[in-house]
Amino acid sequence: MSKIVGIIGSGMIGSQVARLAISAGFNVVICNTRGPESLADLVAELGSKAEAAVFDEVVQATNLLVLAVPFAAYSNLSAEKLAGKILIDTLNYYPERDGVMAEVHTDKIATSELVQNHLSKSLVVRAINNMDFVRLLSRARPAGDKERSALPVASNDAEAKKVVIEFLDAIGYDAVDMGSLSDSWRSEPTMPVYVNPYWGQDTVYESGPRDVQSFMTASGRVVDKNEVSELLSKAVRHDKMFGLLGNFAVEKS
């Protein structure tokens, strides 16, 4: 596995993955839309193994990339430039943020399949999307630690999946193979394995605003491989799968 990870998007998730990767001994190259200068503070915090760059430089630096942009931005990413790359797809669709995207509201396709369809020459691996950015950092544990949590992983490419499972292992997580990208709806927003169990909330998705203070401060809990498998098996598609607030009514096509 390359010891360089490229991160596209430097917000809540991108910056936390950068912190975890640096702690695990990786070099990190990261970009956002505002340019490398805007990342000076983050790079100073991360230290000498981190570098801010522009998109093209991040892509050229490594074959292992983390997509950490708002879901709606996926269709603006260059399929040609990302050809052949392993892409960790952390993207979740939130209509409140992304706008209503009819292609998602079909009940027939997982968001990661849409990403793979657009980035057709890349090796998309669904992972890290079901863990919130607070617990993603605080719950990471070394291999063998009895407090180690697990994350679901899906891909249409077995080798790429293996690489990402190794990456997760390095940054502090076990992995549970949930199959191909067509199975990856099981870890999408509102599904039982999505955010709440790690946060320590009821695993049943509830509508209404969340408790922001609890979200930012809760230490969360261990969600091990067995529990992840069990939660994945309990997933049932329903017609309000999308949205942080859970009360965003959208007509299904």
Ligand SMILES: NC(=O)c1ccc[n+]([C@@H]2O[C@H](COP(=O)([O-])OP(=O)(O)OC[C@H]3O[C@@H](n4cnc5c(N)ncnc54)[C@H](OP(=O)(O)O)[C@@H]3O)[C@@H](O)[C@H]2O)c1
């Ligand atoms: N936050 C979470 O707890 C969490 C958990 C799991 C998954 N996710 C998913 O992870 C993704 C990122 O979420 P986030 O919370 O980190 O969002 P965020 O804090 O808003 O950060 C988004 C980042 O993407 C950058 N960006 C947008 N379009 C880009 C492009 N075309 N090229 C390069 N960079 C681009 C933005 O650049 P600028 O900074 O220059 O605007 C920003 O740095 C989302 O799809 C989200 O659903 C989030």
